[in-house]
Amino acid sequence: MSLYDVLGVAKDATKQAIKTAYRSLAQKAHPDREGGDAEKFHEIQLAYDVLSDDGKRERYDATGETEERASARSEAETLIMQRFAQSIEEDDDDDLVETLKTFLSTGKIQVELTINQANDALKKLERHQGRVKCNDGDNLFAMVLDQKINHKKRDIETLSGQLEVIKEAELIVAEYTDTAEREPQPSQSAYFAEAMHAARQHGNGRRFNYPWGL
Structure with missing residues (x-):
């Protein structure tokens, strides 16, 4: 969604049209109002800040990026590199990309919850x-x-800035795949069959320690 879409205006909208749209949307989304949305309000504010400034608007029209987006992407790349470096040092055999996606997803939920709590406190x-x-x-x-x-x-x-970084990191990581070959993990039924076979060989299944703790 473009910044023009956020405000619901055409790409050739005048400054006055942009200002009018901003005021209407900002009032509805303001966190202080009942039913307000802090994240949506932030998006509306960003759209207005960029599109109401001739220089920022020209840069956005040319590149499709805002200064905030460029900064968020740089921080996201740093975060991803740090996590990959940690995984390499730990010699992690798990799917590194899926592990990172889980880390980001969990982080996003935690930050969103903290933002909601902070808005309530405000x-x-x-x-x-x-x-x-x-x-x-x-x-x-x-x-x-x-x-x-x-x-x-x-x-x-x-x-809110941290949340933007996490979302940007998720977009980046979506293009990654861990191609390392791994031994297929046996299903629980396979474990059970193996356990029962060993139990019969022992002659008494109660002495056998099942691999998932039964």
Whole structure:
């Protein structure tokens, strides 16, 4: 999906059309609203940031990439290389690509869960806004609350960046295949047949230790 598709505008859309579409979509997707979606809001914000800037829009039209996408891809490649290096050092006989895909999938779920939790925490903080009034001088309660809200927003932004890196890594790894030949793993029924044969040879199946712990 292109950035134009995200905002629902044509490729030759004017700045005003882009701005109008952004405002409408951002209001609906804002995490503070009921039914809002932090990830969708981030996509809308990115689309607007790029398409509302002449230089960024020209680069995007020419390459199909944003500065954020290029950065995410670079970090994704680094992550993949680190995982491959670890697998090589450990002399792992498992399918390295499938292992990496599982690692990324698990990581994505964990980050998405943490983002949801952070958004819930942010909403709780924001409910305190305007709660304590100060008749004279600086409102210290408001100052502390603003600090906590801004800190939580930075956490969410960092987590969203991590999620983009993982998604980019998944796209890259989808093109990889581990071609190493491996011994086929016997099925459980084969294990059972082998175990029963050994048990009969022993003359007493109860003395035989089955390979899956029976």
